[in-house]
Amino acid sequence: MTTLSAAYFERAKELIPGGVNSPVRAFKSVGGNPVFIKSAKGAYLQDVDGNSYIDLIGSWGPMLFGQAHPAIEEAVRGALSNGFSFGAPTYNEVLIAEKIISMIPSVEKVRLVNSGTEATMAAIRLARAYTKRDKIIKMEGCYHGHGDSFLIAAGSGVATLGTPDSPGVTVSTARDTLTAVYNDLESLENLFKANPTEVAAIIVEPVVGNMGLVIPQEGYLEAVQKMCQQYGALLIFDEVMTGFRLSAAGYQGLAGIQPDLTTLGKIIGGGLPVGAYGGKAEIMDMIAPAGPVYQAGTLSGNPLATTAGLAMLNLITENPGVYAALEQRGSTLKEALSADLKTLGLNYTINQIGSMFTLFFTDKAVNNFSDAKTSDTALFGKYFKGMLDKGIYLPPSQYESWFLSAALGDSEYDQIISASKETLRSL
Missing domain, CATH: 3.40.640.10 (Type I PLP-dependent aspartate aminotransferase-like (Major domain))
Structure with a gap:
């Protein structure tokens, strides 16, 4: 069954170069077709097919307090x-x-x-x-x-x-x-x-x-x-x-x-x-x-x-306390994902500061672009798809930061950690 997102993307490719107005949105580096978003509120995005996703992009950074505050x-x-x-x-x-x-x-x-x-x-x-x-x-x-x-x-x-x-x-x-x-x-x-x-x-x-x-x-x-x-x-x-x-x-x-x-x-x-x-x-x-x-x-x-x-x-x-709260949330998320990655024996490095976060599939410390390019981007693509299927919207590229927002609560973090654990075990 063809989804509305798939149909819209086919139409978009006839009218817009690559079907998108910013290249990373095309999902080329993670495989598959992009999801077309209809609305967003708080911690969630909703696509044109009625699927809901926990938003870890936040429009690439500005949604510090969540969507449509x-x-x-x-x-x-x-x-x-x-x-x-x-x-x-x-x-x-x-x-x-x-x-x-x-x-x-x-x-x-x-x-x-x-x-x-x-x-x-x-x-x-x-x-x-x-x-x-x-x-x-x-x-x-x-x-x-x-x-x-x-x-x-x-x-x-x-x-x-x-x-x-x-x-x-x-x-x-x-x-x-x-x-x-x-x-x-x-x-x-x-x-x-x-x-x-x-x-x-x-x-x-x-x-x-x-x-x-x-x-x-x-x-x-x-x-x-x-x-x-x-x-x-x-x-x-x-x-x-x-x-x-x-x-x-x-x-x-x-x-x-x-x-x-x-x-x-x-x-x-x-x-x-x-x-x-x-x-x-x-x-x-x-x-x-x-x-x-x-x-x-x-x-x-x-x-x-x-x-x-x-x-x-x-x-x-x-709300001056928002930064300390997001730093604590980011640190906790890093610890939880690291524990699963370590248990499964996967090569990884997680960089996190405050509400910015990236999981790299590499055994190297990532301090520059050459280090980042040692990441297994094919594995990241599989991880991205697994997370998306479980309702977690990550940046569709290894080379982009995730962004946490103050709208994410305990329930959302539990879902992120659970989805990651399940996805990692399937890789």
Whole structure:
């Protein structure tokens, strides 16, 4: 019997490249066809065929309090009657800028955009203008959106396409993107030594979510910042994923590091499309119309997105204990899954920090992209399918982080652990 999801996917492939509007959704790296989602509430997704799933994606991070939180829904419903988009300033833009600046100490001024990709593209343009240098350094396996400069040894969905670099990225663009190994200071220092006056900025996910979850080793980020200062480069933290996900001040708040620029997304729209970049006022004042660096967007600061984002950030400040609670939940889940994996003698590594989590099917510690690529992706595909069949919706790629939400309760965690145990025994 053909499901509605299968029928919709066949129709989608006739109209949309690959049948999806973002590659990882195609399920290519895990096999099978994607599930089409109809609705979501709290801890659950429901597909068009009436199946219910415990949500461990959370729209790739922003749903810290679960899907369609009542406070955010109420705020958006209230804003709808005032209009959807103006292409003109609204006071909510001022309020959300004020909120972001109050929560992240390194951000003195902020510019709203429409996506994380827009934020990272604008941030490196700004860094190049400020330093009057051309080259940037990124880390192998870190994904900063689909801007040309970033599709060099990228992670996320790019990692599952079979080619690390996308056709259409010019040789000259690739030449200005230098790639170091995450958690490897020697590889970074070698790049600086070879290009001592040419590097405008390092852009890095302080905690990586796009090669699966990879956590910085002790002292790594501090040393990266020191190297930037030594060679006159800016430090850009890409916190599109980790911003407000791991603490109320982003991961930089936990690490006690203040980068020169920070990119944000996901959570600051409460699930609606939005992004932002911000940092030191001296740097940000180079952005037009205050300065010569051009960046614009008709939908930037969209009233619905800023309304949802303000509601989300207010939820965070009103519930400061959410991060400690999710850290405890994540740690408990890691222990439970580890016990089953160990009992069955399977090769595995679990990386977990706060509400971010990845199970790698490898016996290596995963500290960088090369380590992540030792994972048995075929085995992960079987694990994914087994979990999906049991009502647990994981990211459909080995190279993506899972996201826990405050909407998950004891019952849901029991179901996740039970489904994992049953799936692992069938592998």
